[in-house]
Amino acid sequence: MTWEAQSIEVRESWPNVDQSGPNNNPRRVSRPHVVGKASKRAVDIVLAAAALVLLSPLMLIAALIVKLSDQGPVFYSHTRIGYGGAAFGCLKFRTMKTDAAERLAELLRANPSARAEWETTRKLKNDPRITAVGEILRKSSIDELPQLINILRGEMSIVGPRPVTAEELARYGEHVTSYMAARPGLTGQWQTSGRNDVSYEHRVALDVQYVRHWSLARDFIIIAKTVPALFSQRGCY
Numbered sequence: 458m459t460w461e462a463q464s465i466e467v468r469e470s471w472p473n474v475d476q477s478g479p480n481n482n483p484r485r486v487s488r489p490h491v492v493g494k495a496s497k498r499a500v501d502i503v504l505a506a507a508a509l510v511l512l513s514p515l516m517l518i519a520a521l522i523v524k525l526s527d528q529g530p531v532f533y534s535h536t537r538i539g540y541g542g543a544a545f546g547c548l549k550f551r552t553m554k555t556d557a558a559e560r561l562a563e564l565l566r567a568n569p570s571a572r573a574e575w576e577t578t579r580k581l582k583n584d585p586r587i588t589a590v591g592e593i594l595r596k597s598s599i600d601e602l603p604q605l606i607n608i609l610r611g612e613m614s615i616v617g618p619r620p621v622t623a624e625e626l627a628r629y630g631e632h633v634t635s636y637m638a639a640r641p642g643l644t645g646q647w648q649t650s651g652r653n654d655v656s657y658e659h660r661v662a663l664d665v666q667y668v669r670h671w672s673l674a675r676d677f678i679i680i681a682k683t684v685p686a687l688f689s690q691r692g693c694y
Contacts, residue, residue: 504615523590546607547613554587618645
């Protein structure tokens with residue numbers, strides 16, 4: 458498993474930034490400050506560190522159950538796109554079978570309706586890759602607790618847009634720069650608005666709205682809404 462972040466080519470230009478120097482010569486462009494700047498980062502560090510300490514017994518139990526269930530890896534790292542287009546390994550407790558990639562390929566090849574669902578949402582309501590333990594971890598969102606490490610490393614935030622893959626980034630269209638102006642979040646407006654029951658277009662709109670109207674107060678409101686959203690389990694699959 459590799460943890461090194463990689464860089465990807467981002468063709469979209471940052472908005473409202475002059476990209477030409479004297480005599481119209483190209484020059485290096487400074488990216489805008491990440492959403493929230495130092496205040497948001499300080500809150501992230503304090504909350505993530507405290508959560509890791511308080512939740513470490515639960516995370517240890519989850520890790521043991523995942524390992525003992527099928528002897529496979531405990532953690533899963535999937536490449537997602539973060540602030541400024543930088544790629545990073547987004548951490549989770551493994552919730553899928555060890556041959557998940559082969560199972561998905563076979564399902565999409567044999568089942569047209571599943572393929573259409575996957576192409577539309579990048580999710581499957583009846584996903585044969587998920588283990589029995591993984592289903593519990595997903596419905597409770599315990600599988601995402603390792604992302605607290607991503608937060609301490611500066612790759613994610615407590616609140617922000619849902620982390621996406623390079624393939625998904627194209628779905629943001631003209632709004633891609635709004636997504637890349639913030640660190641992806643452990644929670645966010647998508648998670649408190651129905652999660653997988655929300656269309657992808659609505660998800661993009663929620664991310665854009667969050668970035669354009671960010672405030673620390675809004676972050677704390679979203680955090681407060683996350684708790685009942687977890688208990689309702691709406692859109693968890």
